[in-house]
Amino acid sequence: MNPSTVQATVIVDELVRCGVRDAVLCPGSRNAPLSFALHAADAEGRLRLHVRVDERGAGFLAVGLGLRSRRAVPVVCTSGTAVANLHPAVLEASYNGAPLVAITTDRPIELHGTGAGQTIEQAGLFGHAVRATEQLAIAERRAGQHGRWRSTVDRVVASALGTLSGDSGPAQLNVPFREPLVPDHEGDWPEPVTGRDGGKPWSGIAPRFEHLEPAELDPDASTLVIAGQGAHGPVPPELPVLAEPGSELWHRSLRTGMWLLPAALSGEAPWLFPDQVVVLGRPTMHRSVQRLLADERVAVFAVPPASAGRVRPQWTDLAGSVRGVGALPKSWAPHPAFGARWQHTDNTASHLLDASLDAEPWATGPALAASVVAALPADSLLFAGPSNPVRDIALAARPRDDVTVIGNRGVAGIDGVVSAAIGASLAHHGPGYALMGDLTFLHDAGGLLLGPDEPRPDLTIVVANDNGGSVFATLEQGAPEHAGAFERIFGTPLNADLSALCRAVGVEHTLATGTGDLLGALRPGRGPRVVEVPVNRSDRRALHHRLRAAVTRFS
Incomplete structure (x- = not known):
């Protein structure tokens, strides 16, 4: 076997020994050795492989998988701008603690500075966002390298899991490969490429939080x-x-x-x-x-x-x-x-909130959030989209102890929400749901592109389609004096046909125009599926004021 193939095989073997059960791969040439090694491990049932054609979505898929499973999840890409496209997901993982391992493949050092294509300075590209950056040396045809390769993989996984620090998050492993990049079977290799320590699991410990000294609180204070x-x-x-x-x-x-x-x-x-x-x-x-x-x-x-x-x-x-x-x-x-x-006041205010929501037209953002959360089966996962949906859940839904709610709240961006929700659902043992706005959905619509051999999640994506960015209506930008500019630069209506989009990518689409449609569409089933709910955003600012006035009538 050639050195690049051997090195990739050892890396994947050590990842599995470190507890990796899911890996995300983007196609490319320079990462071909790892692509073949991951494919072989998937075929052997040692891990589950997810292939995505877009690095940004792939990174967020890995974030979702790691956020829900709390296992390290590698995302593997080729060199050049492919690495840069992982950056949004790395930043989100850095701030939400998802144990993401960015395995970025590289040209060998002798090609740097020569004008070679797809060659950038990618080791350390993520700066302070990663818990660690490690780089492997070029593999050579000699014995004695495997231990160092495995030890480096161990350090990267430990850094991502926060094994020693308690601080989980992303880590980078940069791997330069020389050609040939595809497997061959010429010649013997001087040492075994799999089965370190007889295949025993890695001895690393799970993430832990090192408790600080107790804060000096006043025990008698409210x-x-x-x-x-x-x-x-x-x-x-x-x-x-x-x-x-x-x-x-x-x-x-x-x-x-x-x-x-x-x-x-x-x-x-x-x-x-x-x-x-x-x-x-x-x-x-x-x-x-x-x-x-x-x-x-x-x-x-x-x-x-x-x-x-x-x-x-x-x-x-x-x-x-x-x-x-x-x-x-x-x-x-x-x-x-x-x-x-607080509890007595909350009980009174909760009744007032329900009465006010019932008096509003169907499918306002808060009413939709309350209905979705109430209708979820026990042991469900709910991935809360940014901007209005997560706030609507916070303001209107009744909290439940039998539903797991997560989201991209590290940096709270609009990036990669569909992909992250898919990843989280694939790691969840039960039905998965996501609630997001139309702009968030469209921003990562490519996340719905799943190849015929890819694992498919039991995920229902509820899209509150208000044709734009209604979160701005409740902020300073939504004040009446800015009405002349609001629609174009903040509302940003796109008039997208979500049904046609779903049809193009082979995803089931349901248009829910009433409570019965919504409840029927939320029944568990294989996915991903999209449930579109038309929502009127023209009244969003006034609605918020009406609900606040209703809820605080107790005073």
Whole structure:
């Protein structure tokens, strides 16, 4: 066998030994040795291979797989701009802690600086976004190399999993290959290429969080918990929790908490205003949370996300108001009165919210989110799209403890959501669902392109089609004085025919124009499938004001 084929075979063998069960591959010439090795491992049942023709979507597919499975997931690409197209997914993985391994193949060093095609400086291209960057030497026909190759793979996987640091995230392995790049069977190789340690599993440990010293909280103060992605507990049951969808604590979040928080800040509901706030993980969605954390009347403490960046530690402190960073005390029984006040108010406000949603036309964004979450089968996965959908879930849906909610909340971009949802669904043991807007769907419509031999997820994608970007309607840009420019530069209607698009890529499409259509389309079944729900965005800003007024009528 030629050296490139042997090196690729050893790399894949070690990845499997390190616990890799899914790998994503983009076709190319320079990565051909790894392509053949991955194909062989897939045929032998040692891992499951996913082939995608677009590197950006492939990277987000790997993010979704890793985010749900918590296993390292390699994405393999050829050299040049292919590597650069992984960058958005690497950034998302860096901020959401997904254990992504970018295996980027390269020209040998003697071709760098010569004008060779598809040749860039790609080792270190991802900068501080990766937990580690490793580069292998060119393989040669001699004994004694395998141990170093395997050790390098081990370090990359350990870095991605956060084995030693507790800080999971992306890592890069750059592998230069010399030609020939395809397998041959000429000559013997001086040592075995598979079966290190008799095929024993790698001894690396699972990701862990190194607990900080307990924060010096006032045990008698009225305390409110704000939880985002990466939150970890346990949290005493007496404490009121306002958690974003995607947080591990969302199942116990107060449903109308993000409607009630502005009322607490404004003085409409003074009985809900806390003396101290504990921020768990990384909440990013609600401006009222940032106003609370900046309020000088509140003592703010932070517990960093489970993957918080050990080289560059991170916790939520936009206002510079955090007084202490640590872990929640293990023995702490807060006084239940403050939590009871929040719970009683939330119960009242929840009834008011339901009545208000029922009075609105069918298929507003919040009503759709509430209906989708309520209709999901137990043990479902829900991938929440960015902008309005995840906020609609937060503002309208009843939290559930039998549904897993995740999303690309690391950088919260519109990139790769379809691909990431497919990846997460493939790693989930149960039916998968995604809720996203039409622009998010169209931005990654290529993620629906699955070859005939590719694993297909049980995934239903619900597209709230309001023909544009309605999230801007609730921001400053949506104010009446900007109406003349709004549609073209913020609303951006595209008038896309989603049915025709789905037909072109061979994906089932359903148009839901009523509750019955929606509920029928949400029954579990093989996918991916697309359920399009027309939504009117012209009233979005006024709708938000009506719902807030209705929910806070208790005051």
